[in-house]
Structures are given as C-alpha cells and as structure tokens.
Amino acid sequence: EVQLVESGGGLVQPGGSLRLSCAASGFTFSSYSMNWVRQAPGKGLEWVSYISSSSSTIYYADSVKGRFTISRDNAKNSLYLQMNSLRAEDTAVYYCARAVLWFGELVSDYMDVWGKGTTVTVSS
Amino acid sequence: QSVLTQPPSVSGAPGQRVTISCTGSSSNIGAGYDVHWYQQLPGTAPKLLIYGNSNRPSGVPDRFSGSKSGTSASLAISGLQAEDEADYYCQSYDSSLSRVFGGGTKLTVL
Numbered sequence: 001e002v003q004l005v006e007s008g009g010g011l012v013q014p015g016g017s018l019r020l021s022c023a024a025s026g027f028t029f030s031s032y033s034m035n036w037v038r039q040a041p042g043k044g045l046e047w048v049s050y051i052s053s054s055s056s057t058i059y060y061a062d063s064v065k066g067r068f069t070i071s072r073d074n075a076k077n078s079l080y081l082q083m084n085s086l087r088a089e090d091t092a093v094y095y096c097a098r099a100v101l102w103f104g105e106l107v108s109d110y111m112d113v114w115g116k117g118t119t120v121t122v123s124s
Numbered sequence: 125q126s127v128l129t130q131p132p133s134v135s136g137a138p139g140q141r142v143t144i145s146c147t148g149s150s151s152n153i154g155a156g157y158d159v160h161w162y163q164q165l166p167g168t169a170p171k172l173l174i175y176g177n178s179n180r181p182s183g184v185p186d187r188f189s190g191s192k193s194g195t196s197a198s199l200a201i202s203g204l205q206a207e208d209e210a211d212y213y214c215q216s217y218d219s220s221l222s223r224v225f226g227g228g229t230k231l232t233v234l
Contacts, residue, residue, distance in 0.1 A: 037170075044228035045215075045228065046225065047223040104158035110175045110215065111160075111215070114169040
C-alpha cells in the first residue's frame with residue numbers, strides 16, 4: 001500500500017525550531033518529487049515547499065523562504081522539513097504529498113498521495 | 125488572499141448538480157497550466173479528485189467532472205450525495221515557480 005506518514009510536530013515557542021519527517025512506503029520513493037503543504041486551523045491549503053527526486057531542484061513559498069529547509073534521504077525513503085525562526089502564523093497541520101509530473105499544455109505536477117499530517121503549534 | 129479564487133461555499137440538495145469555479149490569471153491558469161482538484165472530507169487529509177483539468181483517478185466516481193477555459197476552471201458534481209459534503213480545492217502552477225491553491229469551497233448537501 002502506498003503510504004506517507006508524517007511525524008515531528010508539536011508545540012514550540014516563537015523563534016524556535018522543529019524538524020518534520022515524512023516516511024514513505026509502498027512505492028519507489030527515489031523516483032518521485034515531493035511537496036510539503038500546510039493548513040492553518042480553519043483555513044485552506046497552502047503549498048510550502050517542493051523538492052525534486054534527486055534534490056537538484058527546490059522551491060519554497062515566499063512565506064517560508066529563508067526559514068524553512070526541505071531535504072530528503074532516498075536511502076531512508078524519507079522527506080524532511082527543517083523549520084527555523086518559527087512564528088505564530090506557522091501554526092498548521094503539515095502534510096507531505098507525492099508529486100506526479102503532468103504533461104499538459106505546459107508541464108506541471110499534481111499531488112496524488114497525501115499523508116495524514118502532523119500538527120505544529122507555535123505559541124508561548 | 126489566494127492566487128486562485130473559489131466561492132467560499134456552495135450547496136445543493138441530494139441528486140442535484142453543483143459546480144465550483146476556480147478563477148486564476150494570466151500567470152497561472154491563463155498561461156496554460158492545467159488545474160487539479162482535491163476533496164477534503166471533514167477531519168481528513170486532502171484527496172486527489174481530478175487531475176489535468178478533467179481526468180479522474182481510479183476510484184473516483186464519474187459524478188465528478190472538471191473543465192478548464194481561459195483563466196478559469198470548474199468542478200461539477202452531479203447526482204449529489206450526502207457523502208460529497210466536504211471542502212474542495214483547486215490547484216495549479218504559477219509562473220512564479222510555485223504551486224498555488226484556491227481558497228477552498230465548502231460544499232453543503234441540504
């Protein structure tokens with residue numbers, strides 16, 4: 001069964017750090033790009049970061065650029081999100097999602113498998 | 125303010141047909157990037173519903189359909205059922221090299 005399981009969430013003070021992990025199973029992790037997506041309480045989905053299968057291409061949302069770092073370890077079938085200088089507005093459920101390349105009129109990708117999420121709360 | 129605009133809510137009676145719009149701009153949908161849709165049932169993770177404007181993953185009923193025209197896309201749900209009550213999100217790609225979501229639409233089945 002294709003599965004993504006996030007972990008590492010918790011309560012952290014403003015300015016603190018947290019490292020999220022996403023364990024992949026049931027598919028060839030090294031063949032897929034991955035995303036982190038978050039959802040603040042009662043709010044919509046917000047894309048956070050993208051990493052290609054070989055880690056050669058990485059993108060961040062402006063809201064986290066310079067504070068968050070995405071990485072992966074294909075040997076361990078794992079995706080990570082290092083979050084530094086956390087703010088109250090980073091409070092959210094964080095999902096990892098598998099990216100599938102889509103060759104439409106222009107090349108893009110969509111997210112076909114999602115984890116259940118891990119909750120990050122930034123509060124003093 | 126989301127890059128893609130969706131109505132906050134829509135509603136319909138069982139058996140009816142509802143549509144959810146997703147309006148973008150010339151830097152995303154209008155540029156030629158396709159639209160994908162996700163369904164989020166209460167208390168659960170999002171699930172892929174439609175990819176590439178109008179394609180359904182295996183297991184998604186054909187009551188769900190999607191289309192795209194110009195700078196907008198639409199999700200249609202026919203034969204509305206109680207279990208369709210959920211939040212629906214559109215997603216595309218923006219020329220700023222980012223993935224973008226709509227603000228989400230809450231579907232209420234009356």
